[in-house]
Amino acid sequence: MPMLGLGTWQNKDLDQCADSVEAALDLGYRHVDTAQIYRNEKGVGEGIAAADVDREDVFLATKVWIDQLAPEDVKRSTDESLEKLGTEYLDLLYVHWPAKAYDPEGTMAAFSDLVDDGKIERIGVSNFEPHHVDEAAEVLGEYPFANQVEIHPLLQQEELRAHAEEHDYELVAYSPLARGKVFDVPEVVDVAEKHDVSPAQVSLAWLRAKDITAIPKATSTDHIEDNFGSLSLDLDEEDVAAIDAIETTDRRVNPDFGPDAWN
Template sequence: MDAITTGGLRMPRLGLGTFRMQGAVCQSAVESALALGYRHIDTAQMYGNEEAVGAALRAAGVPRHEVHVTTKVWWENLAPDAMRRACDDSLRKLGLDHVDLYMIHWPARGMDMRASVETLMALREAGRTRAIGVCNFPLALLREAVETVGAPIAANQVEYHVLLGQTVLRDYMRGRGIALTAYCPLAQGRLAEHPALSAIARRHDASPAQVALAWLLEQDGVAAIPKSSRPEGQRANLGALAVRLDDEDRRVIAALPKDQRCVNPPFAPAWDKAA
């Protein structure tokens, strides 16, 4: 599978998201994905499924160095001591001595950016993670982490799909060699019967979801982590790697509205704060 090189990592472009998967369902899903060839698994402290992910990694028997594992610290645990404890707890539950990418899951309002990011950097130096990243950071916060604190941010994980644009953020990240990991890449199921995507899909003998994923995966520096608990869904998402869009397809997708955000919790940052 094609991979993005960022922060010393080779991160496969297509991964498996595990949000809202629990227990045996999560373990089975991760085992199935690994058997199908996925090598990028995304979890988080808040998901409550790190033990299930760890059990699946052990059961699958895939060599550890072949699998990229991301986990994240919740926004309520960004103080240095709390973050160190959270990282240790995540590693214990996963049954790993390190993850490949450790991320701040959401920024906290009024957070001490320097203290939080420098703690991430210390965890990297201690070998607890190979690289560090952030999630849900709009441009202003990402610039603070990168330019003010000087953090070697490998990736920013944000909502990104054909109905939500991230042009300004992507341009900055591409210029800095920072990967964008797209969560909610299928807009929480809203794309399954989208008329414009359906028309493109018919021409490529694909599904609208595969078209939407193909659009993301062809972009420089972009990875995607769709969630699917069923082998058939995971297999269908892998099929997006074979879809080749043309310029007319891209023109149609570019003309779609780009302001439809699916994930916007009360603690979310100011998304439009660009400077």
């Protein structure tokens, strides 16, 4: 899984979404993330088809929404996602939240069936706390490939990072720029000025230094290119320590149906 991907949350205009995906892939991105609830899978698929990149070279992920997590709905909605995306398989399929129709045993069994059927290559979860990941692992007989959660300098997720390291699964950071808040964090700005780069690049490079994949949302070519530039930025130990020491916590995503510990 490439450590930098293109996030597509809120990119609902299908033509714009397709253009963004095509531009990102032609620039060098090889990881695209979407979700059923984003209602842009068709645009993502059109962007992949239009790019000068073979489908097998693209790591494509989507997520099953919380009202589609009953076993029969998982399978039906995934077939619909595959059709919209114009692909025969997904590199990674996530449970979007452990909420509403989610049942560890039934939902995970349905995901396993999709692997057996060749429709998905990897099983992921999203917005799971450590105990949710453990429950999923019990059913699957192994830990999911990845857990996608909000992570950025203002929400450093030490407990989840330790759990992922202990059990050898990937963490994927959504909202890795704290929905723009990192641009106002003095520690991040100071590191950015030191390296003559953007605060966005610093936040993404900090995540990479922690072995965390990031999927920043971007629609404009300028933002797509700026985020991609983070791959050329290597923070030194002093930079990483300065960001690690940030004490402010600011969770940007906290819906009513989220895990109880968040509310």
